[in-house]
Amino acid sequence: ACSSRFVLSQMHPMWQEPLEVPGGDRQSPIDISIRKSVFDPNLKPLVTRYDPRTCQQIWNNGYSFLVEYDDRTDKSTLHGGPLEDQFRLCQFHFHWGENNNWGSEHTVDRHLYPAELHLVHWNSDKYSLFEEAVMEDNGLAVIGVFMKVGRRHEGLQKLVDALPAVRHKDSVVEFTKFDPSCLLPQNTNEYWTYAGSLTTPPLTEAVTWIIMKQPIEVSHDQLAVFRSLLFTSAEEEVQKSMVNNFRVQQSLKDRTIRSSFN
């Protein structure tokens, strides 16, 4: 899996923004202003081929919980859309708020969603490891899916039921046979795309962002279970709820947001 090889203890608490940022002209997240985005008729449909057998574990890494996939072969892949190469799924995770009024990292015309899903892929045509790809400007592709409160999401429930087992930072639990395509909206042909960065340290400017226009619906109770997770490890005497794990919005600078739809 891609991020478990990183020693996360190096991560400073991500909410105090680091002073210097690598480059700094293509940082994420951003507000997606609909009127500023440009329709690009050459954008292709997204093609995701995910094999649930590559799903391995859930891990609370102290900033979110990650569902990690075996990315040693091209079994769970993404191509098409704005991408020239084939990308390999390595993990997905979420960002959410302490209540349903905020929590997403990206916004659409300043509209905040209560949560946002990120499916993280790396360019396996050009690089042989996630660690290499994360340093290159065409190294990563992250699909962002907004989540809004509504009907219970049956596919998400299997994940929600496993969360109490990873309540504390650094806890891991086996989690298998999960097909993340159940978390995509039914319409994946309408998306925005722009050149950005990781939204947590090391904030490297390696990400082609693909943000779905259509949100998925999850229930209030399912989001409440996300908020029962903790930033802190079992040993720490003061336990802190894992909420508001989103980065502040960054300036667009001279980037263009393209849309796959008119």
Ligand SMILES: COc1ccc2c(ccc[n+]2C(=O)c2ccc(S(N)(=O)=O)cc2)c1
């Ligand atoms: C030392 O180098 C790294 C590199 C990447 C690290 C990381 C620590 C946590 C997450 N990551 C990630 O892989 C990561 C971080 C943020 C995102 S995000 N929220 O999708 O932009 C995706 C993936 C450390």
Ligand SMILES: [Zn+2]
């Ligand atoms: Zn994320």
